[in-house]
Amino acid sequence: MLSLEFPGSFGRPLPGQFLMIRIKGSIDPLLGRPFSVYSYEKKGERVHIEVLYKVVGVGTRHLSQVRRGAVLEAYGPFGKTFEIMEHVEKIVLIAGGIGVAPVTYLASHNHDTIPQEFRSEVICYFGVTSAKRLIGIEKLKNYCTELHISSDDGSVGYHGSVIQLFESDKERFESEKTILCVCGPRIMLQKLSNLEGIEKFRCYVFMEERMACGRGACLGCAVMVRDITGEVAFRRVCTDGPVFDLREIVWDYRI
């Protein structure tokens, strides 16, 4: 968890948005890394933002070694905002691993902005590789009507992948009355897209891709989609996303 303090003028991120964070003056690692917003709070004249991340490479490793009080550079909020604008009976959130961060922020935003009497039921499925990877449930469960856990090794909750867990339960959801919001490893998202009947649901996925500029200029963070004409095209995760309709995404690049 990285807790950052900003001047009060820093824009309030909305769900879907992310920050580019780097160590000031660093040449190696050079680029900022994109991180979804996990939580936001305005405390007097300062803004507090939390970011939840996993060490996956050089950039995240360096960040994990930064000490309290260090000054970092953060740009943003970037990304197209994503809010659930219509009232639905049920919101289903599916999170895999570190995907719990943007999903939690979406849930908290929904909870804070919608009056009690109009709130949907929020059913969360959260999958981890094992019990020791279980982070973030204390915050997430505040916003869920139900929270179901799965683990690949069976050390906590359902034994299996979070998509298998969702699949075993999905018959109770009516597609017209449900919206799905999903974030996790690419393999997980691809498995979800292959589930029978999933195309009937409104399903939104938080995508990620390596980024350089984070603001739409370099075209590095391309994701392959099928556009409305059925043609294959590329979209920028940082500007056209990070949230996309699951049905748009093309998973196999060999075209």
Add this chain to the structure above:
Amino acid sequence: MTVTIGGLTLKNPVMTASGTFGYGEEYASSVDINRLGAVVVKGISLKPRKGNPPHRIMETPSGMLNAIGLENPGVDVFLRDKLSFFTQFDVPLIVNIFGDTIEEYAKIADILSSEKRINGLEVNISCPNVKEGGWAFGIDPERSYRVTRAVREATELPVIVKLSPNVTDITVIAESVEKAGADAISLINTVLGMSVDIEKRTPHLGNIVGGLSGPAIKPIALRMVWEVVNKVSIPVIGIGGITSPSDALEFLITGAKAVQVGTANFINPRATVEIIEGIEDYLVTHGIHDVNDIIRTLNVRSTV
């Protein structure tokens, strides 16, 4: 801080590098575009190009690889949707162009020349991500000559030719494009490179190979600028790993008339403006009134 390049007057020697500044809008909230010496927008081709499949970028020590694949909306959409953004600024606008054939280069040069807002063309003969066309031109002095000549004949606008470092002797290409009528030369484009994922045992880039940019290539770029300024008479614009005012000054002292800032924009959107101010500070502290008085003032003890 004024410099002139091929008939273009720049208020300072700092430009943006093609492919790193989009079409201007993405950085407008961070930088006062009117302060820049010139803006070079992302390369345009006749027809739209989709670009390469993911992954398109990968960071490497002190740099990054890119294999974007020259994704662009094509000249028609550029003129219709992107050009108008610049009417509110009075910064010189240079459009980077490329094609698959010499005819395409000439055609796009011709189309862009009738747009009043466009002040110059930068000819990309060196992009390492194209499988045909661009890749072939830049490594061959004869084809570099023919492309430059075709663009020269198709336009009255200042023509800057951007060279590839992925050649045995860049000065041969430089002399060739000068002979063909280029008004200036910009160098370097990215250096071919590669990176591998040892767990997946796959290349990190979808295209396998990409172009390296950033601080890691600065010594290569600087050396090539040095070699080229000693061989041609037309102005040379230095590109490659410039992130700070002192980086830019290294290039100016070595002989570049101007510099382009590229990858630095990704890590600091205000890099261009900070570099301009840093050069100004240097001139003040050294009692120099005109930036042209430091250009090509490198002291070398032995003759080259």
